[in-house]
Amino acid sequence: MTLDDIIEASTDKETLNRLNKVTLDNTPESATEKRTLNRFEKEYFESYDHYEIHQEMLQDSIRTLAYKNAIIDNKHLFKGKIVLDVGCGTGILSMFAAKYGAKHVIGVDMSDVIDNAREIVNLNGFGNKITLLKGKLEDVELPYDKVDIIISEWMGYFLLFESMLDTVLYARDKYLVEGGLIFPDKCSIHVAGMEDTNYIQEKTRFWKDVYGFDYSPFIPLIMKDPIVDTVERDVVNTTSDRLIELDLHTVQISDLSFIAHFKVEAKRNDRIDAIVSWFDIEFPCIKGNIPVAFSTGPNSTYTHWKQTIFYLKNTLECESGDSLEGTLSCSPNKRNNRFLDIKIRYNFEAKGGIANVRSTKNENMYLMS
């Protein structure tokens, strides 16, 4: 009897147990041996071993309900389909897919949390519909040559931190049937200018007087760290611009190293201390319907991704209508490709009073680690 036959036949508890035995017995503990991982990869997957990080993601209801609603809205598309959950974690997306019609879901994860996920999936009665495989997606052997749908929650801070999208694209190219679906399938990164005088003053004050000593050489270094934090909407003082847009059906890994142009305009007389960035996500839907989507921007409900702030080298004294234009380049760090090297070049063109004094050009390098 093949795995497929068992799935077709499995309606009772006995076949359910048999299926799990077949999949577990025929599958080595992990398709990827931990000792083969380099230090960074080991640290990365270990960061997902513990339940707490999964609790944070599960409790992010904007995130988790978006997946649930996107699947429910597209029940007809999931019905009878083979689904691959890339980086299944605790199995939540696999269970949504199985509950709302998928014929069989394969969940893959390299972290030890998949051992808990197996128990959870069985406890909730999905042992006959969900097969969980431990290992790196790139190393596991799936029981199918092709799958109909890929679901994955791969997004990191600033969308691309962690570089997990590479794995989804690998899965797409290897396993997704022609015309198959990817949940989600569209995403974009956005930027705007913001005022954050308190942060700058607080940091500057601290480093200028550390128990009576001048530690100011640290000041430019702090400016190189992108900060992940919640940005209140009223400190955003420029228009926003879409930096990049990715269609998961066509994007290539090479596109994830990019230089993108942005241009925003000051909305009031104020100061611009930083560029705030966020991302938006959209799921597939049938033509004519409104897609399930969510934003991680300052105008939207809190998500665990918050926003990512890039402090500029100098404060820009802006008047309404002044423009801030530039480029943001981003690529995976050479030593650890889960980190991001980001460079922002900017040209601030003041229009109103003492325009030539206020106008300035500069650039800053950041390491997102």
Ligand SMILES: C[S@@+](CC[C@H](N)C(=O)[O-])C[C@H]1O[C@@H](n2cnc3c(N)ncnc32)[C@H](O)[C@@H]1O
């Ligand atoms: C952001 S979590 C999402 C977990 C779960 N899907 C959810 O929505 O709650 C990403 C998961 O993908 C796993 N992962 C990342 N890269 C992977 C790879 N190349 N192969 C297998 N698992 C991977 C991580 O271990 C982690 O558990």
